[in-house]
Structure formats: C-alpha cells, structure tokens
Amino acid sequence: MRTCAPWRGRCGVSLRSGVLLLLIPPFLLALQLLVVGSLLPGVARVWMGLEERDGGVAFSVISIEPKRSSPHRGTPSRRPGVAEEEAEMDDGQRRGEGARAYEDENEMHARQVGPRALEVQLWAAGEPSFTAELNRIISYITRPQMNCSKVLSPGRAQPAQSPAAPAHWLLCAEDWLLPATHKTCVAYSFSMDGGDADFLKTVSGLGCEIHCFDPSNSNASGGHLGNSLASNHGDGGVVSQHKMWLEWRAPKKRAHKRRGNPGGVSQTLADIMAALGHHTVHFLYADLLSGEWRVFQNWIEAGTLQNVHHLVAKVHLQWAGFEVAGRDEEVLRYWFSVLQGLQACGLKLVHSSAGEGHSVLKQTVANAHSSYTLSWVNTRH
Template sequence: MRTCARWWGRGTLPLRSGILLLLIPPFLLALQLLVVGTRLPRAARAGAREQAGAVAFSVISIEPESNSRRGGTPSRRRPGPEEEEEVEVEDGERREGTRTYEDENEIHWRQVGSRTLEVQPWAADEPSFAAELSRIIAYITRPQLNCSRVLSPGQAQASQPPADSHHWLLCAEDWLLPAADRPCVAYSFSMDGRDADFLKTVAGLGCEVHCFDPSNSNTSDGHLGNSLVSNHGDGGVVSQHKMWLEWRVPRKRKHKTRGNLGSVSQTLADIMAALGHHTVQFLYADLLSAEWRVFQNWIESGTLQSVHHLVATVHLQWAGFEVGGTDEEVLRYWFSILQGLQASGLKLIHSSAGEGQGVLKRTAANAHSSYTLSWVNTRH
C-alpha cells in the first residue's frame, strides 16, 4: 500500500501520452489487415470490394428455368453427351465437355440481328387448357389475308380460290409472285412424299427446286449425301438432297463452303448460304413435330425475312421435339410461335385440318391433330 501511495503521490501520466497509448492497438490492427489483405485470393478481395460498394463485375445467369408455370416457355431437353466438344473459354483455357450447341438464351446474346421470341400472356386469368387451345384453334383457322387468285396443288396456272380446299394454297396476286425476269427458288422439306403436288406446282412456275429428305436414297443430278449443289439456270429441275433441318445454332460456326455443309442436319440459313440463295420464294415443310422449334429458330435468326411463301403442317398430338412443360405451357408456347411468325411478316391465307382430334394426348372435340397452313410474307 505504501508503494502504491508513493506511486500515485508522484502524479499521473501526462494526458498526451495516455491518448497515444489508446491509439496504438487500432493502428496495429489496421497494419495487420493491410499486410494480410494483399495475400488474399482474388475472389476474396473482390468480395471485400463488393461489400465496400465497388463492384468489379456482375455475373448474370442465363440458364433457362425448369418447367415453371410462371416462366412462360416450356423446358427443353439439353443436348446430350454426343454433342460435346472442346471449347475455348475465358482466360484462354479449354474446357472439356462443353455443349456444342447453344441454349436458347445464349443464342439471344450471341446472334447478330436476332429477335427474341416474345412469350404471350395467358389466354385467361390463370393457366387453362381449354382457353389456350381455343385461342390457338381460332388463330390458325381464320385467314388474315384474302387472295383473289391462288395456285392450287399441282397447278401452275392461277385461278379463283376454290369453294373448299382440303390441302394448301399459294397466293397468286401479281405483287406476291416472282417476276418472270427474276430468279425463283423453292425448297421442300418432307419425309412422307406428300410434297409431290407442291414440287409440280413450283417446277411449273420455272423455279429452281430443291427437295430435302434425309431418308431419300433416290437422289438425282449427282446430288448425293449431304453435298449441296445448286442448279442455277435449270428452271423446273428438282434437285434432291439427303439433308434435314436443324434448329440449334452451333456454338462454333465454321465457314460454310458452297456445295458442302459437312453435316446431314443444318439450319435453313446455312443451307441457303451453301446453295448461294438469298431468297426462297416458296417453302414447303412437313417436319413431323419438329416445326415448333424450327419456327423458333427462323423467328429468332431473322431467316423468315428471306421466305416469301410458306406452307407448313403443324402437329398438335404431342408437344414436339425438345418442347416440354405442362399442357397449358406447351399451348402457350405454340401460340407464342404463331405470333412470332406474324411479327416476322407472315399472314395466314389458308388453313386445312388434318385427321384425328387428339391434342397433347387429349381428345378435343373442336380441334384436329394437325393443320396444313399457308402463309405469305407481306413485307416483300
């Protein structure tokens, strides 16, 4: 006690020295954080900057939602392992097992001049199979453009529209037909042989005609396998090719040399490029339920701007290749595709119902399982 008394009796420490002692611990802590921070991983430093309000970059997920009722577009199958290849990624690294084909959302980001498919609102206040189906049937059975003169199946001479046609029609108005001094190109994609009348009609118009069927072994004019050779100047000649339509855009788009695409399945844009065609006046397509995804590719890539007349069969028995989701979502997706065709300039001029009344494996009294639809592009 005496020692303490003597210590305190001598007086207290100066006030300035006391403040200095209080500042030493925070200074040492700050110095330690500075030294350790320079050794932190890059990601940790980025996280620290984000917490401080300085965001270095942001990562946006473009993975499609899986089968969400509010998402709008049905879920779709991803390409399988057989469609993988080595792809160059960020920082010059290479990653094995990356998909060869892009997802739909990736296509929107990468394609130049592409159009994003606009998903339409529900037909009713909430998802309803009856409401969605009724909207689609009303749309595909009501022509949007009346033609005073038409070309009927197998006929190359224009005539007045028949009272009742169970097939397809081509609008033969003068402003819609190719001029006599201009080249005429026609494509047909069919594996059931039902395009014979179409081929006869467009060949009679003097068009350069190309028929695509991967199962066809009876090719002519030396057009074998997946080799594409144009028949410029040979009006009325039908060239056959063992090739089919692809709806996915390759991640690595290689330069396509004219006459050989290197694959039996290609997009319409690549086929046209290989044949040296900028415009297809007449196109016939019976794609056996692949039409919905092919149509989406045409809409988003802008290929429809180069097609003047389109005759296509739509199938309603099931959702179609790489289309999934609830029945209501599938119907809504189909209607969105039809609206996308209209937004691209196509107007319906004729509709013909097929056999059966099954829609998405349900029996529909007021609908058919398929419809052959005839459109004309009014923007030309």
C-alpha cells in the same frame, strides 16, 4: 535592412529575378499547351483562358472532344450520301444529329428484319388454363388473316379466283406477291413422306429452281455438305435432291455426327440458303413431323423469315414436339407464342386445312384436329 543596405542594388536585382522565376513556369506551361494542343489530331476545340485569381494565373480548359476516328475493319459503314450531308453541317451537328440519325436507322432496321428473341405471350385467361389456351390457338390457326383474289392450288401452276375443290394448301397469286418473270424463282421442300408431290408440280410449272430435302431419300446426294448442297444453276423445273434435314439448334449445341451416319447432315435454313447461294426462297413447303415448332423459333430468332415469301407448313398438335416440354397449358402457350412470332415477322395466314384425328397433347378434343396445314404469305418482302 541595414544588412542589405550596402548591397541594395544586388537585393533589388535578386527580388526582380525571383518574381520572374515565379512567372516563367506558368508562362511556359501555357505556351506548351497552346502549341501541342494545336498539333494533336485527337484534340479539338481546346479553349484556354488566362484569368487573375488571387494574384496568380489560372488555366481553364472548357472543352476537349476527340476527333471522329476513321472507320475500322468490322465496323458498319454508313449509307451512301451521309458523308455529303455531313459536309454541309457544322461540327457540332455532325457529331450529334448525324450520329443519332445513323443509330436510329440501325435500330429501326434491326426491329424490322433483324434477329429477335421469341416473345412469350401472356396467358389467354390471365392464368394457366388448358381450355383457354387451346381455344385461343385453334381460333388463330383456323381464321385466315388475308384474302387473295387469285390463288394457286395444289398441282396447278395457273392462278384462279378460287380452288376447284377443297384444297390442302393454297398459294396467294397476287401479282405483287409472285416472283418477277425476269428473276429466278427458288422453291424448297422439306418432306419425308412424299406429301409434297403437288407442291413440286406447282412450283415446277412456275419454272422455279427446286430443291428437295429428305434425309431418308436413297436417291439423293451423299451426306457430305459440299456434295449434298449443289445448286442446279437456276434451271427452271429441275429438281435437286438433297439428303439433308433442317436444324434448329445453335452449332455448339448440335450433337456430333459420325461419318457414315445414315441420317445425313442437318443445317439451319440460313446455312442451307448460304451454301446454295440463295438470298430468297420464294416458296417453301415443310412437313417436319413435329419438329416445326423449334424450327419456326429458329427462323424467328435468326431473322431468316425476311427472305421467305410463301410458306406452307404442317403443324402437329398430338404431342409437344421435339425439345418442347412443360405442362399442357404451357406447351399451348408456347405454340401460340411461336405463331405470334411468325406474324411479327410479316407472315399472314391465307389458308388453313385440318388434318385427321382429334388428339391434342394426347387428349381427345372434339373441336380440334391433330394437325393443320397452314399457308402463309410474307407481306413485307
């Protein structure tokens, strides 16, 4: 104190200057946060409070939330009306309830019509059993799930209350299940043995645009995709022939086809529809010679069935089928899982017709047939 006494005034100034120097940095920091925070577009609702703590100044940031960014290319757009609805909500509701509702809508849409994985069903008897699995699948494919007051039978384009004779297949002719008269009717047929003649006659009488796919047909257009998938522009009753077959494997798993392969090209149903510019196939006939099980699985997992209204298909039971392996009871369970997958996509069985023979997986079975022709209708379209 004695040393500082002659300079008391200067010491006082020095002490006050030191205190000011200690207070200036926090003050500048607070000012900077307030100014910069209000200018940043990505920062919303920044609350900073000053409080005394141990003689100093503390800064508390309560909430920093990013502002919703504008949509980018490739992101799903919102349904019409959401922007107007959100304008009436407060900021918290817009980020919370609005976003949750949009997510719920997408999830529901995916569950209804989107791609789905094939769900393998539980064992019929709780454990592997050929007899139990066979009884379950035969019971399923021989019991229609829907009765139709009017039907279209093979070769006939006029609805009737019942077929005049036992029919190989039937189409449900309820008014709400048939194409509207002012819209183009589209029919596809996949067959290599001419067994679709009656089907073609029926859909031709309905005035449908018809496409037949047969890789063995020498009268069809060539194997090049651009030539073989040419639409007939909605000409009713006109049949377009395509030297093509159905594919069920993913593109990367498909075997490379050399130019000039007499087997033509193969595409998934979704690829064929896209190439022909068809969003909907009203009537589809398929005899795929034991390839149906993998094709059905592809349709289920790709979500293609939402755009098929009527399906007539022959299923073969005499052997496992292309790219299907396992013990007999495992194959039967797989077949039943595929049928359940078709039902989960909205298809209901309206007719079943047994074929010849009594061989199931190379075993003679008295109460079953080697093949069945099944007619489904999609009740969700």
